[in-house]
Amino acid sequence: MSYPASTIEEGVIDVLKTVSRRPIAPTLESDLVSDLGFDSLQVLEVIAELEDRFDISIPLNDMPGTRTVSQVVAQVAALVDARPNA
Amino acid sequence: MGELRTIPEALADAARLPRGITFLDRDRDTVRSYAEIDATSRGVAHALRAAGLRRHDAVAIVQSDPEAFLTSLLGASLAGLVPALVTPPSTMVDLPRYVESTAGVLRAAGARAVLTDATFAPVFEQGRGACPDLQLVIDRGALETSITTGLDASPTLDDLAFVQFTSGSTSSPKGVALSHRNLASNIAGVNGPGGLDTRGAEDTAVSWLPLYHDMGLVGIVFGALFMGVPVVLLTPQAFVKRPIDWLRAVTKYRGTISYAPTFAYDLCVRRVKERDLDDLDLSSWRIAGCGAEPIHGPTLAAFAEKFAPCGFRETSLLPSYGLAEHVVAAAVAPRNRPPRVAPIGPDLFVSCGRALEGHEIRIAGDDGRPLPDGNVGEILLAGPSVMVGYYRQDALTAATIRNGWLHTGDLGCLVDGELVVCGRAKDVIIANGRKFHPQDLEWAVNEVDGVRRGRVVAFGVPAAGRADRVVVLAEPKGLAESESIVDAVRRRVSDAFGLYVDEVVCVPAGTIGRTTSGKLQRTAAKLAYLRGEFTPVGVRVES
Numbered sequence: 213m214s215y216p217a218s219t220i221e222e223g224v225i226d227v228l229k230t231v232s233r234r235p236i237a238p239t240l241e242s243d244l245v246s247d248l249g250f251d252s253l254q255v256l257e258v259i260a261e262l263e264d265r266f267d268i269s270i271p272l273n274d275m276p277g278t279r280t281v282s283q284v285v286a287q288v289a290a291l292v293d294a295r296p297n298a
Numbered sequence: 299m300g301e302l303r304t305i306p307e308a309l310a311d312a313a314r315l316p317r318g319i320t321f322l323d324r325d326r327d328t329v330r331s332y333a334e335i336d337a338t339s340r341g342v343a344h345a346l347r348a349a350g351l352r353r354h355d356a357v358a359i360v361q362s363d364p365e366a367f368l369t370s371l372l373g374a375s376l377a378g379l380v381p382a383l384v385t386p387p388s389t390m391v392d393l394p395r396y397v398e399s400t401a402g403v404l405r406a407a408g409a410r411a412v413l414t415d416a417t418f419a420p421v422f423e424q425g426r427g428a429c430p431d432l433q434l435v436i437d438r439g440a441l442e443t444s445i446t447t448g449l450d451a452s453p454t455l456d457d458l459a460f461v462q463f464t465s466g467s468t469s470s471p472k473g474v475a476l477s478h479r480n481l482a483s484n485i486a487g488v489n490g491p492g493g494l495d496t497r498g499a500e501d502t503a504v505s506w507l508p509l510y511h512d513m514g515l516v517g518i519v520f521g522a523l524f525m526g527v528p529v530v531l532l533t534p535q536a537f538v539k540r541p542i543d544w545l546r547a548v549t550k551y552r553g554t555i556s557y558a559p560t561f562a563y564d565l566c567v568r569r570v571k572e573r574d575l576d577d578l579d580l581s582s583w584r585i586a587g588c589g590a591e592p593i594h595g596p597t598l599a600a601f602a603e604k605f606a607p608c609g610f611r612e613t614s615l616l617p618s619y620g621l622a623e624h625v626v627a628a629a630v631a632p633r634n635r636p637p638r639v640a641p642i643g644p645d646l647f648v649s650c651g652r653a654l655e656g657h658e659i660r661i662a663g664d665d666g667r668p669l670p671d672g673n674v675g676e677i678l679l680a681g682p683s684v685m686v687g688y689y690r691q692d693a694l695t696a697a698t699i700r701n702g703w704l705h706t707g708d709l710g711c712l713v714d715g716e717l718v719v720c721g722r723a724k725d726v727i728i729a730n731g732r733k734f735h736p737q738d739l740e741w742a743v744n745e746v747d748g749v750r751r752g753r754v755v756a757f758g759v760p761a762a763g764r765a766d767r768v769v770v771l772a773e774p775k776g777l778a779e780s781e782s783i784v785d786a787v788r789r790r791v792s793d794a795f796g797l798y799v800d801e802v803v804c805v806p807a808g809t810i811g812r813t814t815s816g817k818l819q820r821t822a823a824k825l826a827y828l829r830g831e832f833t834p835v836g837v838r839v840e841s
Contacts, residue, residue, distance in 0.1 A: 243789070243792070245792035245793075245796060245797075245798055246785075246788040246789040246791075246792035246793075246798070247788075249798040249800070250798065251729055251796065251797060251798055252732075252796040253538050253565075256535060256538045256539040257538070257539070257569070259539060260539045260540055269324075
């Protein structure tokens with residue numbers, strides 16, 4: 213199964229809304245920590261949910277530089293493309 | 299109390315046992331016998347000596363990988379050095395900024411070397427100018443560790459075992475200095491018949507706790523090493539990403555002892571899915587310790603209920619109280635009893651049991667005199683686990699340990715002789731098991747454009763069973779836009795600490811007071827905030 217970019221974006225935003233404990237309205241430009249209020253623990257929860265939803269494995273070492281929703285979307289898209297049977 | 303041993307002595311004893319530590323990773327599990335860990339650590343010790351380090355030199359240990367952390371610490375100990383434990387950067391924190399703030403810790407430690415890994419070494423190389431004592435930045439992975447015999451340094455019980463900087467703030471670092479005697483005494487008290495009643499051959503410890511903190515390092519790993527217990531370790535990141543992996547490890551390895559803060563039990567209640575319960579068998583788990591942050595009774599009850607079908611017993615839950623200044627634990631609830639709650643004022647608090655064998659607990663009033671049972675006062679501790687002191691800070695040590703009593707700053711009372719903790723050390727902000735010191739946040743916010751330097755107050759407002767709400771009060775400079783200050787403050791704090799500020803309030807100039815000696819009146823500001831006394835200049839409230 214492969215996903216069009218818009219589906220990945222929707223999926224990421226859906227996961228963010230599920231994991232957040234406050235009502236949020238993420239946009240591509242939103243910063244996970246300073247705009248959306250995620251702490252480091254919730255960021256890992258987001259990663260786990262994204263892995264389940266898109267059947268990918270996100271290496272933790274890649275995360276320190278990832279701060280905005282668009283960066284997350286791009287990373288998920290790249291990993292989805294790289295799946296063996298994508 | 300039996301024979302006390304130093305870390306190298308306990309390691310040598312453990313190395314004769316057919317047991318060790320299993321490091322779990324996503325791709326592979328690595329089993330290291332205590333004999334292998336002993337050999338690798340000896341290699342590290344030799345390499346550190348060969349690099350020119352001398353007995354009693356302080357060496358900062360900055361490692362994320364659990365195995366590298368452990369063999370670095372043990373190696374430094376075997377070499378007769380003083381390992382200084384420093385928190386490695388968490389995910390999402392800006393590395394150069396981390397090194398900048400860690401420089402203060404390295405200076406306080408007088409560290410002659412940083413023992414780190416290939417990722418952090420270049421960053422420390424660059425930040426070296428800020429640390430005059432620092433002569434060596436060592437990449438642990440690049441050390442030649444094949445020579446393992448002929449070490450001449452053997453620390454005595456009264457030499458320092460390590461200095462823990464990980465519970466202090468980075469803006470005014472405090473290193474908790476513990477001797478081998480402190481460590482061995484605490485381990486004996488915690489694991490003795492009145493405590494966990496640990497049995498080397500029958501127990502298995504499972505843990506995801508970071509090793510740079512006392513609960514994971516001493517409570518689990520050194521406890522197991524001294525008692526000859528096998529250990530299974532996950533990384534903290536693996537646990538918070540998939541909490542069920544902790545419970546799967548207990549299931550797979552028939553774990554009997556595991557410790558965690560309340561938030562971890564809460565994560566399991568919230569995030570382990572019903573359909574995954576079938577594969578869990580938690581019947582082997584006899585000590586489910588809970589400590590390190592305020593214990594929330596209803597969370598523990600919810601955990602016991604959810605996992606009862608997996609064989610988990612509520613009587614395994616073991617609330618404990620402790621702090622780094624007392625090695626790790628000071629009181630442990632009796633085994634084989636469900637957590638007991640005691641009403642203090644309008645609230646219910648969880649009992650943490652009695653003092654460890656050979657140790658004492660006292661509750662003191664404002665005048666320092668002992669209070670009768672049932673009265674809330676400051677928790678004071680005495681006995682062989684009380685730290686040697688804050689490293690290279692005699693005045694602070696003298697203010698904290700008076701007449702042999704460690705003044706914890708925590709509030710509690712004795713009910714039927716058992717300790718009930720009902721207030722934390724003032725000012726610390728706790729979010730998901732991480733502690734933040736207000737002054738660190740304030741220092742960071744002081745750098746924000748438009749904020750009046752030194753007129754910033756940060757504090758946490760406790761929320762039952764959840765992370766604290768983080769509040770920052772700041773006075774804007776001149777006509778600075780308060781809306782843009784709110785955003786800039788949030789961003790600065792999140793960049794530096796990976797922490798979200800729930801509420802930023804811009805308050806009029808002159809609102810945030812200082813004492814005549816120039817100390818920030820944080821408590822007064824917090825109380826005024828809670829009473830709603832501030833006239834905010836453009837507030838934005840979320841959640």
